Amino acid sequence: MLLLPAMLLDGALGEPRAIWSRLPHPAVLMGRAVGWADKAFNEGENRRRNGILTMAGLAVGAWALGKVIAELPLGPLWQVLIAAILLAQRSLVEHVQAVADALRLSLNDGRRAVARIVGRDTANMDEPAVARAAIESAAENLSDGVIAPAFWFLIAGLPGLLVYKITNTADSMIGHRTPRHEEFGWAAARFDDLLNWIPARLTAVLIAVSHGWFNPDPIRRDAGLHRSPNAGWPEAAMAVVLDVALSGPRSYHGEKRDFPWVWPEGRREIGPTEIDAACAALWRSWAAFLIIVLLLMAV
Known part of the structure; x- marks a missing residue:
């Protein structure tokens, strides 16, 4: 079971700056490949067809690369190392915790810190808005950056993870x-929605169960309020277990957007203490998934 050492390695070391300040991170290389494809093929009259073929080509290439690496000498070792690099548990916690630490210094420091992890406008955020943004990012990225890649590595090995x-x-x-x-x-x-469908709901279960919450009704109720078919699940679960209201009005590119509140019953005057609790929830959820991996190994 290669996922276990990969998760432990990522949880212990994260992404050492000494390495990635000198070498391009695999995620950066993937971004370059997507950027090249965008420039090369995003043109003409039938752009949707071009996009379908491009996504298919990227996925097939990623699968083939994973198969080649898996068959190299010391293939299992390479798979563990690459999986650990592409998981993001420790780095996620560090980025979210940095917002709490900055917010304790000043509101402006908190705004600058949260601007590194969210895409919304941050210049006029008050302290609760900074905290909400950080907690929402924690929940969504737990799914996208930790549970989903770990799930696909568990299901389909390195090829599945790279796809x-x-x-x-x-x-x-x-x-x-x-x-x-x-x-x-x-x-x-659409392909990303498909690949995240199970992991997003699994993440919600991990967040809830690791905090002793076994009532799915409020999570199911509020998950559908999110503009994404998947991101609402971990966000709703995080809101419930922390008893904080998430989402709500915010601004993108100078335009105010009135999104509905997730767990509107929760507290709205929140700050760094609630961000700390979200970071603890990230580790508890990670540990819950680790236990599942151990049980699968035992079986």
Whole structure:
């Protein structure tokens, strides 16, 4: 079971700056591949077809690369190392915790810290808005950056992990409803939705169960309020177990958006203490998944 050492290695070391300040991170290389494909093929009259073929090509290439690496001498070792690199548990906790630490210094420090992990406007955020943004990012990225890649590595080995990561990278870069990418990025967005369907719901279960919450009704109720078919599940679970109201109004590119509240019954005057609790929830959920992996090994 190669997932166990990969998770432990990622949890212990994260992403050492001494290495990635000198070498390009695999995720960066994936981003370059997607960027090249966007420039090369996002043109012409049938951009949706081009996007479908591009996403298929990226996925097939990622699968083939995973198979080649798995068959190399010391293949299991390479698979563990690459999986550990592409999991993001420790780095996620560090980035979210940095927001709490900065917010304790000043509101402006908190705004600058949260701007590194979210895409919304941060310049006019108050302290609760900074905290909400950090906690939402923690929940969504636990699913996208930890549980989903671990799930696909467990199911389909390194090829499955690489297919997931290239798809998730493509979705983050071109899966947007903009004039340039609405058609070309359609396949990337839909394939990412498909690959995240089970992991997002599994993440919600891990968050809830690891905190002793066994009532799925409020999580199911609020998960559907999210604009994403998947991200609402871990976000709703995090809101419930921390008893904080998440989502709600925010601004993107100067435009105010009135999103509905997730767990509106929860507290709204929140700050660094609640971010600390979200970081603890990340580790508890990670540990719960680790226990599942151990049980699968025992079976």
